[in-house]
Amino acid sequence: MSEIENVVIIGSGPAGWTSAIYAARADLNPLCVIGVPKSTPSIVLPGGQLMLTTEVENYPGFPEGITGPDLMAGFQKQAERFGSRILTQDVVSCDFSTKPFALTTSGGETILAKSVIVATGATANWLGLENEMRLAMGGGGVSACAVCDGALPVYRDQPLAVVGGGDSALEEASYLTKFASEVFVIHRRDEFRASKAMQKRIFDSEKATPVWNKTVLDVLGEDSITGILLKDTVTGEESTLEVKGMFVAIGHTPATSFLDGSGIELDSKGYIALHTRSSATNIEGVFAAGDVADAHYRQAISAAGMGCMAAIDAEHYLAT
Numbered sequence: 001m002s003e004i005e006n007v008v009i010i011g012s013g014p015a016g017w018t019s020a021i022y023a024a025r026a027d028l029n030p031l032c033v034i035g036v037p038k039s040t041p042s043i044v045l046p047g048g049q050l051m052l053t054t055e056v057e058n059y060p061g062f063p064e065g066i067t068g069p070d071l072m073a074g075f076q077k078q079a080e081r082f083g084s085r086i087l088t089q090d091v092v093s094c095d096f097s098t099k100p101f102a103l104t105t106s107g108g109e110t111i112l113a114k115s116v117i118v119a120t121g122a123t124a125n126w127l128g129l130e131n132e133m134r135l136a137m138g139g140g141g142v143s144a145c146a147v148c149d150g151a152l153p154v155y156r157d158q159p160l161a162v163v164g165g166g167d168s169a170l171e172e173a174s175y176l177t178k179f180a181s182e183v184f185v186i187h188r189r190d191e192f193r194a195s196k197a198m199q200k201r202i203f204d205s206e207k208a209t210p211v212w213n214k215t216v217l218d219v220l221g222e223d224s225i226t227g228i229l230l231k232d233t234v235t236g237e238e239s240t241l242e243v244k245g246m247f248v249a250i251g252h253t254p255a256t257s258f259l260d261g262s263g264i265e266l267d268s269k270g271y272i273a274l275h276t277r278s279s280a281t282n283i284e285g286v287f288a289a290g291d292v293a294d295a296h297y298r299q300a301i302s303a304a305g306m307g308c309m310a311a312i313d314a315e316h317y318l319a320t
């Protein structure tokens with residue numbers, strides 16, 4: 001490591017690697033702190049959320065599609081080609097009150113930096129069931145992103161389930177009605193939390209059916225999902241719902257806990273608050289990119305675009 005880094009990039013998803021490509025090509029010699037591999041696959045890994053998906057069909061430049069891990073391996077290779085340096089550790093805390101900034105890693109190192117790009121993503125929340133993760137990792141019909149996966153051939157004209165009752169769950173369900181034969185919306189209460197407008201879309205749809213007062217006990221199927229084992233939250237009765245896909249839509253958790261006490265402004269949901277049309281945070285010299293600062297679009301291409309913006313913003317900051 002240099003004595004004081006020009007730019008430290010935290011995160012190795014589409015946003016982090018794109019920042020690295022741009023920063024390295026601008027001769028900033030970036031240091032990428034990519035995160036430590038975790039034993040629980042449901043939390044964000046080096047390579048980011050796309051490591052959890054088999055088919056990526058909507059990333060431009062790959063007309064036949066590409067697997068998430070292959071896409072991320074390509075990002076990394078391109079970042080390394082231009083000289084990005086890699087540190088396989090987590091950042092556990094940040095001190096942005098001094099210049100240079102000081103970052104502490106899980107290995108106990110302190111990294112000093114003139115500028116920092118936070119690209120730590122947001123983890124989709126999962127139910128925490130063993131078979132759910134097994135089928136999600138193996139492309140077995142379990143996903144946490146309808147916009148990403150709903151159009152895949154495997155889901156077309158099939159009965160699907162969405163788990164959740166908030167706005168994003170109903171939005172995912174509504175999106176899936178374009179492709180599915182029917183969409184069951186499994187909710188643990190007897191009314192949705194979502195806005196009235198979103199609820200109306202579901203109630204008006206011929207394809208969507210709310211499944212009230214149910215929690216998911218297990219996901220059934222060997223190589224691909226065949227059904228969901230449900231438990232009634234009122235009677236305790238168990239039942240099986242036969243579906244060919246399950247979309248978990250119970251929210252996302254932005255990876256910002258390591259910023260506690262750093263002074264970085266977060267919004268009400270815990271995402272990093274950005275200045276309009278820029279990657280600048282409330283702290284000069286600290287930039288953010290990708291899902292960690294974007295609760296809305298949450299796509300690989302939008303995260304990569306924000307990574308490009310953050311590197312250009314950091315370069316301008318360092319030049320002034």
Ligand SMILES: Cc1cc2nc3c(=O)[nH]c(=O)nc-3n(C[C@H](O)[C@H](O)[C@H](O)COP(=O)(O)OP(=O)(O)OC[C@H]3O[C@@H](n4cnc5c(N)ncnc54)[C@H](O)[C@@H]3O)c2cc1C
Binds near residue numbers: 012055059290
């Ligand atoms: C199941 C699933 C399927 C998807 N499919 C698609 C798809 O087909 N097409 C599409 O466009 N999008 C898809 N998405 C969405 C896409 O994965 C995300 O929008 C994208 O990965 C966001 O990129 P990011 O770089 O902002 O964050 P992430 O990809 O989440 O990467 C975050 C990175 O930060 C690192 N990190 C976190 N905390 C720390 C820390 N404290 N210290 C160091 N490193 C840290 C992690 O290791 C990781 O490398 C899918 C998402 C899911 C969950």
